[in-house]
Every structure is written in C-alpha cells, then in structure tokens.
Amino acid sequence: MSIALSRNRMLAFSLPALIAILPFLGACFYIFRFSISGDKASIDGYSIKAYLDLMTPFFGRSVWVTIKLAFIATIAAMLMAVPLAFLLTSLKSPLARRILTVTILLPLILNLLVQAYGWILLLGPSGVLNSALRGMGIIERPIFLLFNETGVLLGLIQTSLPLAVFPIVSSVRGLSQEHLEAASSLGASQWRIFFDVTVPLLRPGIVGAASIVFAFNASAFAIPLLLGGRRVQMLGVAIRDMISPMFNWSGAAAAGMILISLTLLILVFSSWLVRVTSERTRG
Amino acid sequence: MRVGLLPNEGGGTYRFTMLFLATIGILISSLPVIVVTIMSFSASDNTGFPPTEFSLRWYADVIALFVNEDTSSAQSVVDSTLTSILVAVIVMVISTLVCIPLAYALVRGQRKIREGMELLFTLPLVFPLVILGIAFLLIAESLRVEIGIWRIVIPHLALVLPFVLRNCIGAMNGISIELEEAAISLGASPLRAIWDVVIPLMRAGILAGLIFALIISFNEFTITFFMYTIDVSTLPIWMYSRTVSSLDPSTLALSVFIIVADIVLIMLVDKLIAGRANLF
Numbered sequence: 143m144s145i146a147l148s149r150n151r152m153l154a155f156s157l158p159a160l161i162a163i164l165p166f167l168g169a170c171f172y173i174f175r176f177s178i179s180g181d182k183a184s185i186d187g188y189s190i191k192a193y194l195d196l197m198t199p200f201f202g203r204s205v206w207v208t209i210k211l212a213f214i215a216t217i218a219a220m221l222m223a224v225p226l227a228f229l230l231t232s233l234k235s236p237l238a239r240r241i242l243t244v245t246i247l248l249p250l251i252l253n254l255l256v257q258a259y260g261w262i263l264l265l266g267p268s269g270v271l272n273s274a275l276r277g278m279g280i281i282e283r284p285i286f287l288l289f290n291e292t293g294v295l296l297g298l299i300q301t302s303l304p305l306a307v308f309p310i311v312s313s314v315r316g317l318s319q320e321h322l323e324a325a326s327s328l329g330a331s332q333w334r335i336f337f338d339v340t341v342p343l344l345r346p347g348i349v350g351a352a353s354i355v356f357a358f359n360a361s362a363f364a365i366p367l368l369l370g371g372r373r374v375q376m377l378g379v380a381i382r383d384m385i386s387p388m389f390n391w392s393g394a395a396a397a398g399m400i401l402i403s404l405t406l407l408i409l410v411f412s413s414w415l416v417r418v419t420s421e422r423t424r425g
Numbered sequence: 426m427r428v429g430l431l432p433n434e435g436g437g438t439y440r441f442t443m444l445f446l447a448t449i450g451i452l453i454s455s456l457p458v459i460v461v462t463i464m465s466f467s468a469s470d471n472t473g474f475p476p477t478e479f480s481l482r483w484y485a486d487v488i489a490l491f492v493n494e495d496t497s498s499a500q501s502v503v504d505s506t507l508t509s510i511l512v513a514v515i516v517m518v519i520s521t522l523v524c525i526p527l528a529y530a531l532v533r534g535q536r537k538i539r540e541g542m543e544l545l546f547t548l549p550l551v552f553p554l555v556i557l558g559i560a561f562l563l564i565a566e567s568l569r570v571e572i573g574i575w576r577i578v579i580p581h582l583a584l585v586l587p588f589v590l591r592n593c594i595g596a597m598n599g600i601s602i603e604l605e606e607a608a609i610s611l612g613a614s615p616l617r618a619i620w621d622v623v624i625p626l627m628r629a630g631i632l633a634g635l636i637f638a639l640i641i642s643f644n645e646f647t648i649t650f651f652m653y654t655i656d657v658s659t660l661p662i663w664m665y666s667r668t669v670s671s672l673d674p675s676t677l678a679l680s681v682f683i684i685v686a687d688i689v690l691i692m693l694v695d696k697l698i699a700g701r702a703n704l705f
Contacts, residue, residue, distance in 0.1 A: 151530075152530045154526075155526035155527060155530035156526070156527050156530050156531075156542070158523035158526060158527070159524055159526070159527035159546070159590070162519065162520065162582050162583075162586060163545070163546065163549075163583060165561070165564075165579045165580070165582075165583060166548070166549055166552075166557070166580075166583035168564065169557055169560035169561050169580075169583075170552070172560050172563060172564055173556055173559070173560045173563075176563065221446055222446050222447065222449055222450030222453070223450070224446075225431075225442075225443040225444070225446040225450070226446075226447045226450045226451070228430040228431050228443060228447075229431060229444075229447045231430070232430060232431045240692060240696075242451070243691075243695050244688055244691050244692060244695065245451060245455050246450075246451075247691055248455075248458065248687060248688065248691065249454050249457075249458075251640055251641060251644055251687060252458070252644055252683070252684065252687050253644040253646060253660075253661050253664070253680070254644075254646045255646060255661055255664050255665055255668070256457075256458070256461060256680040256683060256684060257457050257458070259457070259461050259668070259672060259676070259677060259680060260456065260457020260458055260459075260460050260461045261457050263460045263461065263464055263672070264456060264457060264460050270475075273475070296453065299453055300453050300454060300457065303450060303454055307450075314430065317430075322430075332437070332439035333438070336439065354550075354551065357551045360553075361552075361554065361555065361556075363554055363555040363558075363647045364646050364647050364650075378553065378554075381555050381556065381559070382555060385559060391559075391563065394559055395556075395559070398553065398555070398556035398559065398560075401555075402556065405551060405553065409551065
C-alpha cells in the first residue's frame with residue numbers, strides 16, 4: 143500500500159505557506175511596477191524616466207562604492223570562513239563547538255543596533271582601539287575609523303561571516319577522507335594538500351557561500367546607515383535618501399530594481415561558475 | 426591514519442596561517458558584543474574606554490525605565506517591548522503552522538516541485554531588505570486600511586519562512602515512509618498517521634524553527650524601520666530613536682539583556698538540531 147500524495151492534498155498542504163509568502167511576492171511585483179511608473183509619487187502610466195534619471199555621477203558612485211565594499215568584505219569573510227569551518231569541524235569537545243557556533247552565528251541574528259554600538263565603542267575617537275594605540279604611544283591624535291569605509295567594511299565582514307562559515311562547514315563534512323589520506327601518504331605538504339585537493343573539492347561550497355555573502359553585503363542597509371553616516375553612500379542608504387528627504391518613490395524603486403539585478407546577476411553567475419568548474423573537474 | 430584539516434602538531438606555516446585567520450574571524454565576530462557588555466558595567470557617564478569604575482547603575486536605570494512609566498516620550502519602552510514580543514510570537518506560530526504541512530508535502534512529493542518551492546522560499550533570504558521595506562510601506566500606505574500590528578507581522582513572516590522551512594524539511598527528511606505505512610496498515614487514516622507519527626518525530630526540528638523565527642523577528646531592524654508608526658513600534662526602533670544623536674550607557678545595559686536572551690536561544694537551537702541538520 144502506498145501513501146503517495148494526491149495532487150489535491152499536496153496543494154492543500156502547500157497552500158497556507160503560499161498564502162504567507164504571497165505579500166512578499168506582491169511586494170516584489172509592486173516595486174517593479176513602481177519603477178516603470180510615469181509618475182514619481184504614484185503608479186500611473188508607463189515610463190522609463192526613473193531609470194534614465196538615475197544616470198548621474200552621484201548614483202554611479204553609489205553603485206561603485208556598493209560593489210567595491212561588498213567585494214572586499216566578501217573576500218575578507220571567505221579568507222576567515224574557510225579556516226573557521228576547519229576549526230569548527232575539527233573541535234572534539236561538544237562544548238567548545240557549541241561556543242564557537244554561537245560566537246560565529248550571533249552577529250547574523252543579534253539586533254544590528256547592538257553590534258553597531260559595539261563598533262562605535264571599539265572604533266570611535268575615544269574608543270578601545272584609539273585609547274590602546276594612544277596608551278602605547280603609537281599615535282598622538284585619534285585615527286578616524288568610524289563614519290568612513292573602514293567602519294562599514296568591518297561591520298559588513300562581521301555580519302556576513304556566518305553566511306560564509308556554515309555552508310562551508312557542511313561541504314567540509316562531506317569531504318572524503320580518502321582523498322586527503324591519499325595525498326598525505328604520497329608525501330604532499332599541508333599547503334599542497336590544501337591548494338591541490340581541499341580547495342578544489344570545496345569549490346562549489348565556497349563559490350556558493352561567497353555569492354550569498356556578496357548579495358547580502360551589497361544589499362546591506364543598517365550597517366552603512368549606522369557605521370557609515372552620510373559619508374558612505376552604499377545603495378541601500380542612497381535608496382532610503384531618495385524616499386526620505388526627496389519623496390522620489392519611482393526613483394527609489396528603479397534604484398531598487400538595479401540593486402536586485404546586481405545581486406541576482408552575481409547569484410546566477412556563481413551557480414554557472416560552479417556548474418562549469420565541476421564539469422571540468424569530472425571530465 | 427586520519428588526516429586532519431588542522432593538524433595538531435607540525436604543519437608549520439599552514440597550521441599557523443589557518444589558526445591566525447580563524448582567530449581574527451573570532452575576534453571580529455565577538456569583540457563588539459564583548460565591548461558592549463564591558464561598557465554596560467561602567468560607572469561613568471561617557472563611553473570612554475577602559476571604564477575607570479564598575480557599577481550596576483545602568484542596569485538599575487533600565488529596570489527603572491520599565492517599572493516607572495515614562496510619559497515624556499511618544500512611545501514608551503514598555504509598549505515597544507510588548508509589541509516586539511507580540512509580533513515575534515505571532516510570527517513564530519504562523520510561520521511554523523504553515524511550514525509543517527509544506528515540509529511534509531515537499532519531502533513526500535515530487536522532486537521537481539520540491540526544488541522549485543525551495544528556491545521560492547529561499548528568495549526572501551537574498552532579497553534586499555531596504556527594498557522590501559519600501560515596497561511593504563508603499564503597499565500599506567496605498568491600502569488606506571489600518572492593519573495595526575499586522576503591518577509588521579506580515580513582512581517579518583516573509584523573512585522567517587526560509588529559516589523555519591529549512592528546519593522543518595531537515596526534520597522531515599529523517600522520517601522514513603515505512604513508519605507512516607505501518608500506522609496506516611494498523612488502521613490509522615493518513616492524516617491520523619501524520620498527526621500521531623510524523624509530527625512527534627519532527628518535534629526537535631519544529632522547535633528549532635519556532636525559536637529561530639522568534640529570535641529573527643525580535644531582532645529585526647531594517648524592514649521595521651520603514652514600517653513602524655507612532656502606535657506600532659518595536660524595541661530595536663525604540664533603541665534607534667534613543668541613540669540617534671549619542672550613545673547612552675543605559676541602552677548598552679538593555680543591549681546586554683538582548684545579547685543574553687539571544688545566546689540562550691541559539692544554544693537551545695544548536696542543542697535541538699545537535700549537528701544533525703545545518704543551521705541554514
């Protein structure tokens with residue numbers, strides 16, 4: 143006897159969740175519709191004027207800053223995520239593992255304000271770092287790390303690190319011991335094994351994680367708002383400024399569509415990259 | 426012989442580099458939280474480091490804030506906290522109730538449908554929150570109906586669905602179809618088999634999803650930043666409005682309460698899924 147799901151029951155089981163996600167899909171469509179609206183403040187007619195109006199040096203700079211910061215933060219996060227994933231999977235004590243898991247995961251989940259407070263206390267003119275450096279006599283006047291790109295970068299790395307670590311942890315768990323043992327018994331050094339065996343085997347996991355981290359960082363809002371001030375105009379903040387002092391709703395929607403396209407492009411490109419490279423490895 | 430990715434001895438520069446990078450990662454993850462915690466015990470009014478004296482005065486301030494109703498500000502911290510908790514609980518219950526049947530349908534259903542649906546329910550995870558906030562705001566404004574607390578619940582729901590669904594699917598994956606068939610062959614109806622056999626077995630995953638939904642909604646800032654009104658506002662928004670101009674040490678003490686609550690809840694999730702499933 144089988145209990146294969148009938149089409150109707152399958153639909154009935156899925157329906158509540160589909161209703162719950164419907165407002166989200168509605169919101170996606172609404173933004174798209176608004177971005178091609180003929181009017182700045184309401185949906186009326188069709189026009190691509192909102193997009194054309196974005197072709198300014200100011201918006202171009204904003205796109206550039208977004209791509210630059212998201213890219214650097216992604217590279218930095220991946221450099222730390224791989225060793226952290228190795229550490230997390232090689233810890234024997236369950237308690238140590240749990241503490242490390244919580245330490246890494248907390249920044250993604252914890253109220254972003256609390257983390258911004260932490261960075262302000264650390265990097266501010268009378269903060270931990272400046273006091274320590276001054277105490278040691280390395281600097282005389284405080285160095286400015288806050289309300290510029292450095293502060294935003296650190297915040298981005300911190301909040302996106304968990305998104306990098308945990309997917310790599312699951313790839314590391316799936317790593318075959320035989321490959322590593324074979325390389326090691328043939329006398330390969332640790333670095334050799336790392337670059338010639340481990341990294342190629344982990345590549346799909348690493349590329350997938352990196353693309354999600356990039357998308358997450360490119361669409362960051364609270365971190366650049368709280369740590370960058372008005373000075374670092376990443377797209378998220380620039381979009382907010384379009385609606386808050388300027389009430390340019392269709393412009394904000396168009397800028398939003400550009401941001402979405404940017405993140406989707408990266409996600410699609412990375413999944414293509416994974417497919418191509420894994421085919422080459424197999425062949 | 427087991428070849429570790431992090432050798433215990435030897436390894437030279439490899440081991441050193443890996444541990445060095447991991448240490449920087451741990452420092453970047455934890456330092457902000459540690460500094461907030463230390464400064465919340467400072468006795469002075471400013472936030473200079475290191476604190477010269479320690480005291481619990483800011484904790485007393487936070488408790489006083491909650492006990493003595495503050496009438497000077499438009500939105501009291503008590504109201505914001507209650508709204509935050511109410512929103513988080515509604516989001517938690519609804520998201521779990523809709524994800525359990527969906528997880529069942531996806532795991533037992535066709536592979537193709539499952540892949541598409543999983544993709545659909547991952548979208549909110551990578552979708553820029555600012556744009557989502559603006560879109561929900563525009564929709565809420567154009568509705569011209571007062572929906573009260575639901576203006577925050579509905580966007581939060583979209584945000585937590587990916588996390589809850591993953592936990593439910595993870596729990597459902599481990600349950601073999603034979604157990605259900607056995608129950609049915611003993612005379613149970615298919616729905617009864619789900620209720621009495623499958624759901625109890627899914628319990629750990631369901632609980633993990635519940636807690637995940639609770640903490641994500643309770644800590645959410647970006648979308649709420651666009652959606653809040655004078656009547657419906659949450660704790661993170663209250664904290665933001667209080668610290669727009671300068672950082673007040675009592676807010677740090679309040680932050681420590683939130684940090685502790687989050688750590689306890691994450692520990693609980695980690696214990697519940699105990700390495701069987703991935704966190705996300």
